[in-house]
Amino acid sequence: MxxxxxxxxxxxxxxxxxxxxxxxxxxxxxxxxxxxxxxxxxxxxxxxxxxxxWQVLTRAHSITTQAADSGKYPLPADFSYMIDQTGWDNTNNVPVGGSLSPQDWTYLEGRDLVSHTIYASFRQVENEFWLYPQPPPEGLHISFEYVSTNWVLDEGMADQFSDTLNKPSDIVLxxxxxxxxxxxxxxxxxxxxxxxxxxxxxxxxxxxxxxKETSAPILNAANSGRGLPYLDIYRNTPDTNFGR
CATH class of the missing domain: 1.10.3230 (Hypothetical protein yqbg)
Known part of the structure; x- marks a missing residue:
């Protein structure tokens, strides 16, 4: 240590x-x-x-949707904030869309694009992770990374973290x-x-x-090609039967 x-x-x-x-x-x-x-x-x-x-406070969280789910899931107890662009739909091997703004969310609900926009999107509301569509399809495996509020390690107790200093041997991370x-x-x-x-x-x-806490990536000035164009009215078209 x-x-x-x-x-x-x-x-x-x-x-x-x-x-x-x-x-x-x-x-x-x-x-x-x-x-x-x-x-x-x-x-x-x-x-x-x-x-x-802080990399030392980075944690991973995953959700697997069930048949009776509402699409609203509690965030981890030690959740501080989500790390941008880490949401992933592992079932379909694509990024999770979001975080959606209230306007984006209501747009999706109003347009009823479930049959066309088949990939999952999310927003954070009321200390919950809301997944679109609601209810979500069964068996989606969603994962993301977040920064934990637990910055204290109990010395000698592996994986025993907290957000408060309680004794002299507590380790500050x-x-x-x-x-x-x-x-x-x-x-x-x-x-x-x-x-x-x-x-x-x-x-x-x-x-x-x-x-300096973590090594830096090689910068790339080229367009990565990643993006979530599902809410772009000019590109948001069905995967099949275009024009019908």
């Missing part, structure tokens, strides 16, 4: 930087400042989730230096101290690690 650090180590690092004494267990420290630092660390973790598409810079910034803000330098350092760290 050398890539990441425990909350105990992270909080102590920031504490020493701002002039506090290092603690053996930051959760049981008598100094109330450590309770504040832990609270700020929890807020910082939830903040960083929104600042990048963000690059340690970047996380420490944000925690220090939020601490200085809470104390009403000057944050100019701390803000600059954190911004630089975030920009650097957001780009």
């Amino acid at each position: 050398a890539r990441f650090k425990s909350v105990n180590d992270i909080v102590n690092q920031v504490a020493v930087e701002v002039g506090l004494q290092k603690q053996t267990d930051v959760f049981s420290a008598a100094d109330a400042t450590f309770a504040q630092l832990i609270s700020l660390a929890n807020a910082a973790g939830n903040e960083i989730i929104q600042d990048g598409t 963000f690059q340690p230096y970047m996380f420490e810079r944000l925690l220090k910034l939020r601490y200085l803000e809470a104390k009403g101290l000057d944050t100019t330098a701390a803000s600059t350092v954190y911004t630089r760290s975030l920009d650097a690690w957001d780009g």
